[in-house]
Amino acid sequence: MSVEFSVSLGERSYPIYIGQNLLSDVGFLQGIVAERSVAIVSNETVAPLYMDALVKALGDRVKIKVLLPDGEQYKTLDTLSRIFDQLLGAQCDRSTLLIALGGGVVGDVAGFAAACYQRGIAFMQVPTTLLAQVDSSVGGKTAVNHPSGKNMIGAFYQPEAVIIDVDTLSSLDDRELRAGLAEVIKYGLIRDEAFFSWLEENIDRLLARDADALVYAIERSCRNKAEVVAADELEHGERALLNLGHTFGHAIETATDYSSWLHGEAIAVGMLMAMVFSERVGLLGQEQRQRAENLIKRAGLPLIPPSELDAQTFVKHMRHDKKVLNGTIRLILMRKIGEAFVSSDYDEDRLLLEINSILDIHK
Ligand code: NAD
Ligand code: GLY
Secondary structure, eight states: OEEEEEEOOGGGOEEEEEESSGGGOHHHHHHHHTTOOEEEEEETTTHHHHHHHHHHHHGGGEEEEEEEOSSGGGOSHHHHHHHHHHHHHTTOOTTOEEEEEESHHHHHHHHHHHHHGGGOOOEEEEEOSHHIIIIITSSOEEEEEETTEEEEEEEEOOOSEEEEEGGGGGGSOHHHHHHHHHHHHHHHHHHOHHHHHHHHHHHHHHHTTOHHHHHHHHHHHHHHHHHHHHHOTTOSSGGGGGGTTHHHHHHHHHHTTTTSSOHHHHHHHHHHHHHHHHHHTTSSOHHHHHHHHHHHHHTTOOOSOOTTOOHHHHHHHHHTSTTOBTTBOOEEEEEETTEEEEEOOSOHHHHHHHHHHHHHHTO
């Protein structure tokens, strides 16, 4: 079973392919790469698992394999520079196709390399984590981190295609799978109530890695993301909804030095905090928040923020988020499951009070 649909962005539109056995489908891979020279960027964990399949399919089109060390700490300008050195060393020219094979870190850094190398070369995403398959590989956000903040240096640069082989998820550990599920649940919460209901019915199949269920959940997630990106590619409006829970989650990730919490875990708690705040200010019904909490819990994700955080520190970290505009923290709040909105129009003292109360309850 495989599906194909497009992210509609005029002349920069591109297909997303989702299915099983895509990395072993030689005819399919050769068809989309055509006769171009290829540079594959991956990391030392993913390459031993999936690089051979790509090389076998693409043969001597593959001019160079660039292997990065594994980890968010390597999503840096130094790593970017290493990629450029290797592309230049292999005399890759502007017709080279760059393929990013890996999770969101590889996709973000390789995508940014493609955006900059010789003023821009074509690239494809082959995401291998659930998070990358449902979120980071689609939509063209590419970046590296700076010591002062995450994803601070980057570009919007759309791939030429996204190839999602769900078989790659078989080697992903459970914790990473659950972290990806947080982003899947996010689409149901922000704009797709029917999908949220489907997730309530099928979360156990996803946790058991049922291939049909995974293909469906990834497809539905990517279709949601594709629609949002097509409507607001550069995040002037609607795209900000994709950040539900991210400003709260960002505070958790920063406060814990990006070491003990996975991004998806912080987002799960962040989404719940956004919902609790929405509930307390009278926007969201208690039973809606409870439904969301139940699903997040069944997905095996955390529900409460780390105990060492106090409300002041929380808000201080929220202020340093990229989504802050003219000093105002823009929050994504909820009216009901399937309906989120961007708000700068809330009482910041109330926010502090409610964060305090959420943290207190769990002490
Ligand atoms: P990651 O890339 O660090 O991957 C997680 C771990 O899984 C790594 O150790 C990786 O090597 C390993 N891995 C990857 N695929 C595997 C597989 N199939 N089998 C076994 N191990 C595998 O983390 P992630 O969660 O994929 O991505 C997080 C990054 O994505 C962050 O840097 C974040 O900023 C970025 N992101 C970007 C966007 C965007 O729109 N561009 C959106 C969300 C997140
Ligand atoms: N991950 C949020 C976005 O792509 O906009």
